[in-house]
Amino acid sequence: MPHTQDISQAIFSQLNTQQGAAVAHVDGPALILAGAGSGKTRVLTARIMNLLQQGVAPWNILAVTFTNKAAGEMRQRIRSRLGPVASDIWIGTFHSIALRILRIECHHIGYESDFVIYDPADGLKVVTKVLKRLNISAQTMPAKKALGIISSLKNSGYRPDDLESASTLDTTVIAPVFREYQKLMLSFNAMDFDDLLLNLKEILYHSSDVLQKYQQKFRYIHVDEYQDTNQVQFEILHLLAGQHRNLFAVGDDDQSIYRFRGATIENILNFEQHYPNTAIFKLEQNYRSPQSILDCANSIISRNPRRHPKQLFSDLGPGEKIGLKVLPSADDEASFIVGEIQQLLSDGFAPSDIAVLYRTNAQSRLFEALLLRRGIPYRVVGSFEFWKRKEIQDVLAYVSLIANPRDIQAFERVVNYPLRGIGAASVEKIVSLAVDSGRPVLEAAALMAADLRGKARQSIENFLEFLASFQGGQDYLISDMIEEIVRKAGIDKDIRNREDEHQAQSRLENIGELISAATAFEKERPAEQITLSHFLEEINLGIETRQNTQEGVSLLTIHSAKGLEFPVVFLSGLENTLFPSPMSMGNQFAQEEERRLMYVAVTRCQEKLFLTRAQSRTMFGKTTFCGESMFLRDIPQELLHKL
DNA sequence: TTTGTTAGGGTTTTT
DNA sequence: CCCTAACAAA
Numbered sequence: 001m002p003h004t005q006d007i008s009q010a011i012f013s014q015l016n017t018q019q020g021a022a023v024a025h026v027d028g029p030a031l032i033l034a035g036a037g038s039g040k041t042r043v044l045t046a047r048i049m050n051l052l053q054q055g056v057a058p059w060n061i062l063a064v065t066f067t068n069k070a071a072g073e074m075r076q077r078i079r080s081r082l083g084p085v086a087s088d089i090w091i092g093t094f095h096s097i098a099l100r101i102l103r104i105e106c107h108h109i110g111y112e113s114d115f116v117i118y119d120p121a122d123g124l125k126v127v128t129k130v131l132k133r134l135n136i137s138a139q140t141m142p143a144k145k146a147l148g149i150i151s152s153l154k155n156s157g158y159r160p161d162d163l164e165s166a167s168t169l170d171t172t173v174i175a176p177v178f179r180e181y182q183k184l185m186l187s188f189n190a191m192d193f194d195d196l197l198l199n200l201k202e203i204l205y206h207s208s209d210v211l212q213k214y215q216q217k218f219r220y221i222h223v224d225e226y227q228d229t230n231q232v233q234f235e236i237l238h239l240l241a242g243q244h245r246n247l248f249a250v251g252d253d254d255q256s257i258y259r260f261r262g263a264t265i266e267n268i269l270n271f272e273q274h275y276p277n278t279a280i281f282k283l284e285q286n287y288r289s290p291q292s293i294l295d296c297a298n299s300i301i302s303r304n305p306r307r308h309p310k311q312l313f314s315d316l317g318p319g320e321k322i323g324l325k326v327l328p329s330a331d332d333e334a335s336f337i338v339g340e341i342q343q344l345l346s347d348g349f350a351p352s353d354i355a356v357l358y359r360t361n362a363q364s365r366l367f368e369a370l371l372l373r374r375g376i377p378y379r380v381v382g383s384f385e386f387w388k389r390k391e392i393q394d395v396l397a398y399v400s401l402i403a404n405p406r407d408i409q410a411f412e413r414v415v416n417y418p419l420r421g422i423g424a425a426s427v428e429k430i431v432s433l434a435v436d437s438g439r440p441v442l443e444a445a446a447l448m449a450a451d452l453r454g455k456a457r458q459s460i461e462n463f464l465e466f467l468a469s470f471q472g473g474q475d476y477l478i479s480d481m482i483e484e485i486v487r488k489a490g491i492d493k494d495i496r497n498r499e500d501e502h503q504a505q506s507r508l509e510n511i512g513e514l515i516s517a518a519t520a521f522e523k524e525r526p527a528e529q530i531t532l533s534h535f536l537e538e539i540n541l542g543i544e545t546r547q548n549t550q551e552g553v554s555l556l557t558i559h560s561a562k563g564l565e566f567p568v569v570f571l572s573g574l575e576n577t578l579f580p581s582p583m584s585m586g587n588q589f590a591q592e593e594e595r596r597l598m599y600v601a602v603t604r605c606q607e608k609l610f611l612t613r614a615q616s617r618t619m620f621g622k623t624t625f626c627g628e629s630m631f632l633r634d635i636p637q638e639l640l641h642k643l
Numbered sequence: 644t645t646t647g648t649t650a651g652g653g654t655t656t657t658t
Numbered sequence: 659c660c661c662t663a664a665c666a667a668a
Contacts, residue, residue, distance in 0.1 A: 066658080095658050119658090193658050260656060360655055382657080416644095423644050541658065559656045581655050597656080620653070621659035 007053055011046050015039075022281040023047045025248070026054060029241075029275035031226075031268075032250040035312045036297070036603035037288030037565065040250050041070070044222055045077045047248060048089065051220055058088035060219040062240070065093055066228055066258075068541070069382075070563050074224075090218070094233055095193060096541055098200040102191075105210050108203045114533050115189045116404045117540040121388065123147055123192045125409055130180045141173055150178050154194035155262025157201070157231045187435055189406040197232045204239045215243040225563070226251030226271075230262035238274065247275060253308050254301050255600050257559060259593045269308070286312045288565050290319025292639055293605050299635050301599040304592050321641035323610040324632070329623075330573075333614040334366035337570050338374060340610065341553060344568060351377050355554040355566040357601050359579040361385075363572060364555045377552035382560035387539055391495065391507045392514055396536065398485045399478075402470045403532035405440035415445075418494040421459045426452070442467065473532040479518035486511055558601045569605040574613040575626035598631045610643075 012020050019039055022032050023046045034040040048061060065071045071092050079086035090097060103113050118126070127150070128143045153163075153174075160179035163171045185191065191199060204211045221241050223229070226249035229237070241247040249271060256265045272278045286294060294312050301307070327333045341354055356367055364380055371378045386392065394417060397410040404410075408431055415430075416422045426448070434444035442464060449460040466488065470481060486492050491511075496504045521538065522530055554566065573579055580594035602609065611632065616625050 068658085093658065196658085258657075261658080362654055384657090419645070421644070425644090557656065578655090583655060593656095618659085 008050075011049050011053065015042070015046060016285060018281055018283050018285075019043050019046070022283070023050050025279055025281070026051070027246060029245055029271075029278045030248045030281065031271045031275075031278050032248070032281045032283065033308060033310070034250055034252055034283040035286060035310055036252060036255060036600070037286040038283035038312070039285075039287055040224065040252075040283070041074060041077070041563070043283070044224060044248075044250055045074060048078060048222065049081060052082065052085070056220060058085050059090075060217065061089045061222075062097070062218040062220070063089065063091045063222040063224070064097055064237075065091070065224045067382075067560070067563065068093055068096070069560075070224060071096070093541070094236075095196050098196040098236070099537060099541070101200055101214065102196065102203075105203050105207075106199065108207050108210065109199055110186060111191070111199075112189050112406075114404055115191055116400055116407055116410075116533065117196070117537050118185070118188075118190045118192045118409070119540055120147065120192070122190070122409050126184055126188075127177065127181055130177050130184065134176055134180060136173070136177065141177070146174060146177050149174050150181060151192075151194050152262055153178065154198050155230045155232060157198070157235060159198070159202075184408075184435070187406070187438060188408050189404055190409070194232075197236065201232050201236050201239070204236065211239060211242075214240055219244050220246045220248070222248045222250070224250050225255070227253050227256040227265055227268040228258040228263040229267045230258075230264060232262075234264070234267050234274075245275065254304075254310075254596055255562065257562065257593060257597050257600060259589065265306075282310065284310055284312055286314045287316075288606050289314060289603060290316040290607070292319035292321060293602060293609055296322055296609070296635055296639050297599050297602040299639070300595060300602065300631055303634060304595050306592070320608060322635070322639055323608070323643050324640045325610065325612045325643040326628075327612065327614050328616065330363075330366060330614040330617045333572060333612050334370050337367065337572065337610070337612060338370045338376070340570070341371075341376060342374065344608075345376070349568060350551070351553045352551045353567040354570070355556065355561065355564075355568070355604065356570045356572060357556060357558050357561055357604065358572050359558060359581065359597075360573075361557060363578075367555050367572075371553060371555075378555055379552045381554055381556035386510070386513070389507075389510055391491070391510055394491060395482055395485060395511060395514060396539070398467075398489065399473075399482065399532055400536055401442070402467055402473055402481075403536060405442040406434075408434060408441045411441045411445075414489075415463060418490045420463060421455055422463065426456055426460070477518075477522060478530070478532065478535050479515050479522060482511075482515050482518055558597050561604050562600055565604055565606055567605075567607040568610075569601075569608070570610045570612065571601050572612050573617075574611055574629040574632055575617070576629055577617065577624065577626040579629050580631070595631070611640075 022043050075091045124143055124147055127147045163175045218240050251268050253265055253268050291314055294314055327336055397413040400407050400410040415427055430445045430448045434441040445460055446464055449457050495507050521535055584590035584594050613628055616623050
């Protein structure tokens, strides 16, 4: 058993003066302005360990991050130093923490605790249904646009009843859609991503008992990437920290890149107004990159007008020049990068040392194809594409329906898939009965079947019986259950009938991968967490069950690269049609955010940075020509080395 | 009710 | 280019 002194020593010995001061801070609000690569995560982890050292109970500590990856990393670090105590600390993304509380408290707002989470694709279907029901044409209000408006309203903290006060927006069209959408979601016992936050705020705000319970529990609250909090997240934190005022916020205004999701950079800029007597700590020493990288980053970010001025410095020497390569086409860009990667690998770099960054997910395809062909291991970070595959969604809809008999979206998806003779007309009847009577859709189906005769009745009854045979998933291994669903419902047969052999094979392989994900889930989770709803939410919140630990070259968007670092970084697609995004044109705030995004990208690099652009790119089968990104003109020539 | 054909639309970024 | 939604025919 090491002495207290030794542990303290171990905590502080690896920190510089400013880091140490921040870590030693115990009571009262604190804001840590931490530049890129200045050891944010290290400070957060050390701070938590110091609290424990001071006698704070682990279950009184909350740590919130933005990505599951960041949460996992922090938990890992703390666990490796402290052992199992770490599991009593609540560490997670805003969404997963909210979910955890909502599972316990959601009855306050009329939800049942086995509610399911809808992703934006599900949400879009619900909005489409609402628009149809309200007789609003796609020209007046496209579903996608409606969903977008609803989402940003929710991110700003508005519910349908509050819309009169949202006077900046013309809400005459959207208000009834918004209202009906929320009503349907409640009747489906489903929440979308925004609801997780909004509903938590709602409960904390209206139930003082619940608020007090969690205020007392979370005596010490930590938030990473505070610059990316939105209004609702701000309010949740403000409520939770209301009693003890122990909010420890870490962030960097230069790295705020979630404006599109409602992040308000003002939250960090005005922190002291919200929390008087805040202790402020600045971390300006960069431990990640040499000077050339920092100079490059600074040449980009210094052109933004609204920011906390700060001076990053590094001990790591002058560094290499930044490679710049212009190529005729996107294919050439990919083969150039993969060629360089091969060279680096033979020079002794490991695949995991290397990352290829891009602005949009679609850009990953070319790299994937080429890396695969050359046999270089790679992983696509944070890609949700797999879960969106039709066959996966079909199987998951069965699972979801077994877990939650109110999930109308899932019901509609699979009631007649594979074809079993239950047509649109019957489905419509069942659904309206369910919605109007507030009954679970499966119950409504049973009632409706009783009124029918012949084949339709038989089909519905068989379908319900089939679902019931899984008994809500009890006594089933999830992986076994999926296998059984696929076989007994005839999904495998349907795939083989419908597709050519090659396609069918690959779809069945995808289902196989889903089954291995379930197996992995069952292996990793403690027994009490192996439930259908836990499994579904893990998939929906993007927690990585799929083999993501595998070594390889990382392919990722700049957004998902935030918080990560790599010895070698390729930043691709520096074109005026891609980055800064053309969507940001004409909007000063959006342009500033693109610039911060560029800053984040450059500062991921520890050693070698390559910038590339293509002069033409094929989109939707059409080739367009593209000029250079404005960011390239901002970098001083002497930092660049043309390849 | 099911199957086949076709026109149109889709690419920011994440939980 | 590729996938989906909408429509027509069986």
